[in-house]
Amino acid sequence: MPLFEEDPAHLSKSRLKSDLVAHSVALPPAQSKKDVYVELHLKHIDQKNAADFSSDEEDQVRDVADKEEDAEDAEIPDPSGLTDDDLKAALLEHGFKAGPIVASTRAVYEKKLRKLLQPDGQDHLNGAEKGVVYSDSEEEDEEEEEGSQGAKEETVERSDQTQQESSQNGDFFYPQCFLPSSRLLDMPIVDKHSMKNQSLYYTPKASPYKWGMKLSQEPVKDTFKDMFPDTQATPTGIHATRRKPIKGAAGRPIQYVYPDTPASPTTQERRAVERRLVPIQIQILVFLIVVVLLYLIYACVEDNSFSPFVALLESLNQGSDGEEGLLLPAETQDTPALSGQE
Amino acid sequence: MSTTSQKHRDFVGEPMGDKPVTALSGIGEILGKKLEQQGFDKAFVVLGQFLLLKKDSEIFVEWLKDASGANSRQAGSCAQCLREWCDSFL
Numbered sequence: 534m535p536l537f538e539e540d541p542a543h544l545s546k547s548r549l550k551s552d553l554v555a556h557s558v559a560l561p562p563a564q565s566k567k568d569v570y571v572e573l574h575l576k577h578i579d580q581k582n583a584a585d586f587s588s589d590e591e592d593q594v595r596d597v598a599d600k601e602e603d604a605e606d607a608e609i610p611d612p613s614g615l616t617d618d619d620l621k622a623a624l625l626e627h628g629f630k631a632g633p634i635v636a637s638t639r640a641v642y643e644k645k646l647r648k649l650l651q652p653d654g655q656d657h658l659n660g661a662e663k664g665v666v667y668s669d670s671e672e673e674d675e676e677e678e679e680g681s682q683g684a685k686e687e688t689v690e691r692s693d694q695t696q697q698e699s700s701q702n703g704d705f706f707y708p709q710c711f712l713p714s715s716r717l718l719d720m721p722i723v724d725k726h727s728m729k730n731q732s733l734y735y736t737p738k739a740s741p742y743k744w745g746m747k748l749s750q751e752p753v754k755d756t757f758k759d760m761f762p763d764t765q766a767t768p769t770g771i772h773a774t775r776r777k778p779i780k781g782a783a784g785r786p787i788q789y790v791y792p793d794t795p796a797s798p799t800t801q802e803r804r805a806v807e808r809r810l811v812p813i814q815i816q817i818l819v820f821l822i823v824v825v826l827l828y829l830i831y832a833c834v835e836d837n838s839f840s841p842f843v844a845l846l847e848s849l850n851q852g853s854d855g856e857e858g859l860l861l862p863a864e865t866q867d868t869p870a871l872s873g874q875e
Numbered sequence: 876m877s878t879t880s881q882k883h884r885d886f887v888g889e890p891m892g893d894k895p896v897t898a899l900s901g902i903g904e905i906l907g908k909k910l911e912q913q914g915f916d917k918a919f920v921v922l923g924q925f926l927l928l929k930k931d932s933e934i935f936v937e938w939l940k941d942a943s944g945a946n947s948r949q950a951g952s953c954a955q956c957l958r959e960w961c962d963s964f965l
Binding site for chain 1: 924927928929931934937938941962
């Protein structure tokens, strides 16, 4: 006859083991700690004992069983059956702010909700089992269980431990490897630029696990929220927003024509000078001729002797007709005037 | 400069106007036909869908894959193209 106040913690390990076997409960792996047996004992045997006694306790059993089912039902309503508002609310519950739910967007948001629901359901359903199987046997049976169960649930539960491992593996983004997705959570703050293009391609694969992990890890959730308002586009927060395209670069047609490169006054002067480059030579030539003529006039005035300079003037007359023709009358007038002064 | 295709640069450099849906980066003949069958015959209609989804690249990629059968790379390219266009012109 079972004791009423049987406290499994007070029983010995071997006693617990035998009890479990008696109630045909699956034993945890050998060498497990006593706590495992205690838990199992509490869970299975105490339920059974309770059921044997009274209807109240039967209800308890049912409640325990129903709770799991209810949790399941609450988590997985059929997204197709929801109204637009309900769908939006459901998405909001999972931390995802959806846009307007219209004919064309509804399908996508339903799919999104399903994705969000799946990891939740798995967590609730398998929590107990995993607790039994994995809680104290991580060191020993890690590799074995990983192979059988798949890395999926492992990363969700023990992403903290895998983060350090994945940081080594994470350099390679394998679509089938779910480890890098945990890195995606933590690394974006640190390593934004290199991951931008890669994360775009892997978001569909990473998203369910990312969402799942987001829910199971509270601190990470906040950083996501912080990242979302900033980027509004890439969930990984890697987005270098380009406000203005590089106009005219890389063959892009220039949409808005900016004024030509602003020229400083010196640049403008230089340009003006360059424009007159050819005529400038002619100006210099004319200037030199005028200088020569003026010198001759001065020399005439100084020496006050006409003969050599008259000969010079005559030679000049023969040399250049057009320009000098005008100057000659001026000179002949000047020289008598100047000689008159003296 | 990031590794964007010429098609991407052509699209992002100017207002899309009445460009066909095949002008989008990542959308070729086959995908374009599928989108047109669904009523997305012009690039601006796809832009409309992108905006309806609040410019969320992830959701848009999901939608595009469902609607046209694009793969992740093509859909991601289209999303990036539209996002950059919006940054410049919206």
